[in-house]
Amino acid sequence: MRPVLVVEDVRKYYGRVAAVDGVSLTIEEESVVGLIGPNGAGKTTLLDIISGVVRPDTGRIKLVTGEGEVDLTGRPISYITRMGVSRAFQIPNVFSGLTVLDNLRTALIASRRLYTRPTRSYEALPGVDEEAHRLASLVGLEDRVEVEASSLSHGERKLLDIAMALTTKPRVLLLDEPTAGLSAVEKGRIVELIEGLKRRGIPMLVVEHDLDVVFSVSDRVVAMHEGKVLVEGKPEEVRSDPRLRVAYFGE
C-alpha cells in the first residue's frame, strides 16, 4: 500500500534528555498504526511533532498526496491541519463555551476557510450544518447538538473531539489515548467508532495505553521506549516480543 505519512529520523531533545531519539515510521493508506510504550516513551511528543505543536530538532515529516510530497516539518499547526493531518487529544480539547453544533460548525468553517465571509450568518452557510449534523450522528452525539460542550461527560467530549478532527476530511487522523479515563461502555463506543473510521479507509496513528484496544484495532504496532522505536510489526508479533515485556515490566 502507498504511504501517506512518513516520519524520518525525528529527534527532539529537552536539555540532554532525548524525548524522541531518531524515530522513523510510515503510515500507509487505509491502515491503522498503533503506537504504544510505557509512560515517558515519547509517544505524545512524537504526536506533538507530527501535528506541529512541537518543532523537531532534526528529521522530517512528509505527507504524500496525489500531487506529490508536502514537507510538514516545523510548519504551523493550522497549516498541518489544513493539509489534512488532524488530531484528537488525550484530554479532550473542545470549545467549552460553545454548543456541540457550534463546535462542529467552527471546525468546519476553519477547515473550509469560510471565516473570511463576514456578511453571512454562520448558521446559514451552505453545506456546513448538514455536515455538522452528519458528524454528530457519526459519533453518536446527534441528540446532544444543542448542549454546551462544558456540560458533556468526559466520554462525550472525547467523541466531540474526534468529530472535530474529522471535519477536515483528514488524510491522516492522529488519536492520542482515545480511551483514557473512559468507562467500559464509553470505551466500547470509541473502539466502535475507530473501527468504523477504519472501514471508511481513514489512515490513523493511535497512541493508546490499553493494549487490548490497540492490538484489536491496529494493522501494525510500533512500540517505543526511551524515545526510540523498540519493536514494530504486526500486532501478534509485537504482542509476543519479549522486549515489550521488558520495557513495560523490567527484567
Add this chain to the structure above:
Amino acid sequence: MKPSDYWALVLVFALLAVAPALAGPFYTRLLATGILYGTAAVGFNVLFGYTGLLSFGHAMFWGAGAYTVAIGMVKMGLSFPASLALSLLVVGVIALVTGFLSLRHTRIYFAMLTLAFGQLLYAIALKWRSMTGADEGIYGVPRPLGDVVLYYYLILGVSLVVLLALLRILKSPLGLAFRSIRDNPFRAEVVGYPVNRLRLLSYTISGLATGVAGSLYAPLQTSVNPEALYWTFSAAIVFMAILGGSRVFIGPFIGGLLYVFIQDTAMGVTEYWLLATGVTLGALILLLPEGIVGYIWRRLGGRLE
C-alpha cells in the same frame, strides 16, 4: 420567546429615538454622550467579550478619533464628513500598528502593552501644543447640523449603523471564529484558524468602532482635551462593558448609557461623586457578575454568548 440581539437593538434604538421629545436639551445631550459611550463599549467588547482579550488602552481609539475630527475641522478646515473619514484612517492605522505590537502577548501582558500605547498617545497630546493645544485641548469644534437635538439624531443613526455592522460580523463565521479563539486559542489553531491574524482583525474592528464613537464626541462637546486619551477613560470603557454584560451584544451599550446617568446623578448628590460612582458600580458588578443586561437576558431564557 427567547430574546434576540436584533430585536433588543431595535427596541433600545426605538426608545432612544423618542427620548428627545420627553427630555430637555440637557438630558438629550447626556443621552447622546451615553449613546457614544455605549457604542465605544460595544466596540471594545468585540475584543473583550467575543475574542477574549482585555485591552486597557481603548481610550487611545476614542481620543484619536475625537482629536482627528477636532484637528480636521478646526486646524485643517475640513468638512465634518472629511474629518470623520480622516479619523477612521488614523484610528485604523493606530489599531493596526499597536495591535501588531501588542498581540505578540496575551492576558495581562497584552493589557499592559495596550495601556502603555494609550498613555503614549496621551503624552503626545499633552506635549504637542501646536497641534493638540496641550492640556487645554482644542475648542470651537463646529457641531454639524448646529442644534443638539438634530446632532443627537445623527449620533443615533451613525451608532445604529456601527452596531448593526458589528452584530452582522459577530453573527457571521468570523464572529464564531472570534468566540472560538476566546474559548480555546490552542484548539482554534489546531482546527485551522490563523489565530494571530484573526486577533489583529478583531482588535482593529474593535478600535475602529470605538474610534467612530470618539469622532462624534468632539463635535457634541465642541471641544476635546487630553482626558479623552487618559487611561481612566480606558478603565471606564471596561467598566461599562462589565456593568451591562459582556456576554450579550447589547449589554455594553446599556452599560454605557447607565454609566453616564449614574455618574451624573452621583455628581448632583455629593461632591464625593467619584466615590459614590465607584461604590455603586462595584456593588452592581459584585451582585450581578454577568452584568445587568446579562442577568435579565438569562432570566428571559436567552443564551449568553
